[in-house]
Amino acid sequence: MPILIDYHVHIGQFEEVYYDPLEILQIVADSGVSGCAYSSTTSGKEGITYGEIRKEVELAVSKFSSDTFKPYLWYIPSYRNEGITIEKAMDDLPYKGIKIHPRANNWNRSIPESDSILHELFGFAGEHTIPILIHTGPNGVDAPATFEDFFAAYPNAKVILAHCRPIREAIKMLKKYDNVYGDTSFVPKEWMAQLIRSRVGNKIYTGSDFPITHYMETHYYFERKNNQNFSLHDQYLIDSKEMETWEAMFYV
Numbered sequence: 001m002p003i004l005i006d007y008h009v010h011i012g013q014f015e016e017v018y019y020d021p022l023e024i025l026q027i028v029a030d031s032g033v034s035g036c037a038y039s040s041t042t043s044g045k046e047g048i049t050y051g052e053i054r055k056e057v058e059l060a061v062s063k064f065s066s067d068t069f070k071p072y073l074w075y076i077p078s079y080r081n082e083g084i085t086i087e088k089a090m091d092d093l094p095y096k097g098i099k100i101h102p103r104a105n106n107w108n109r110s111i112p113e114s115d116s117i118l119h120e121l122f123g124f125a126g127e128h129t130i131p132i133l134i135h136t137g138p139n140g141v142d143a144p145a146t147f148e149d150f151f152a153a154y155p156n157a158k159v160i161l162a163h164c165r166p167i168r169e170a171i172k173m174l175k176k177y178d179n180v181y182g183d184t185s186f187v188p189k190e191w192m193a194q195l196i197r198s199r200v201g202n203k204i205y206t207g208s209d210f211p212i213t214h215y216m217e218t219h220y221y222f223e224r225k226n227n228q229n230f231s232l233h234d235q236y237l238i239d240s241k242e243m244e245t246w247e248a249m250f251y252v
């Protein structure tokens, strides 16, 4: 089987559901996926402190080698008030990348303090040539172009636009900047075709967003909404199959 890496996995609290770090990573490991990058969605919780996230990641890395199951530090602006700089956090546990969620954590480009932290994050990612995964969306605040000056200023920072949203803008950034990549999580098939047609398919990482996929399936999608037996494991079989399909298409 070819090596399949899932670059977008989550552990922790999402809405009312708690996704146990060890259970989630075990499901990924059991599915035959060779490795993954994960971060904690607990970071989206109001008033969260670094100590709470630290506990989850520490538990995860105690059972799953960080060389193959790579924790990403989901950095939030309020860590600054706790004295948790990016250097300090990256030194604390074996984080292999950084994640930011501009909408959930209100990374406001018009607030100088918030912007100066972003410079530190991109600077760190550039200096250590590690990935920085950005949640992207259609709302301006999380649109890819909102961060364009950072892509240009930190060419050694490997930027991954999670969800490639909105697609046209994502493609523009992927074409313009060598250091900008995308991932497949929640990317509709038509967009995937667009990425391939635009010749940026080789810059797209496979990522599932599991277990958020399960949350969506069981809460919103009609067919499975009331199916109590639709397990996390069932979901990940679907997610990993889908990633395999894209992986094959990108690298033909």
Ligand SMILES: [Zn+2]
Pocket (backbone or CB within 6 Å): 008, 010, 162, 209, 212
């Ligand atoms: Zn995600």
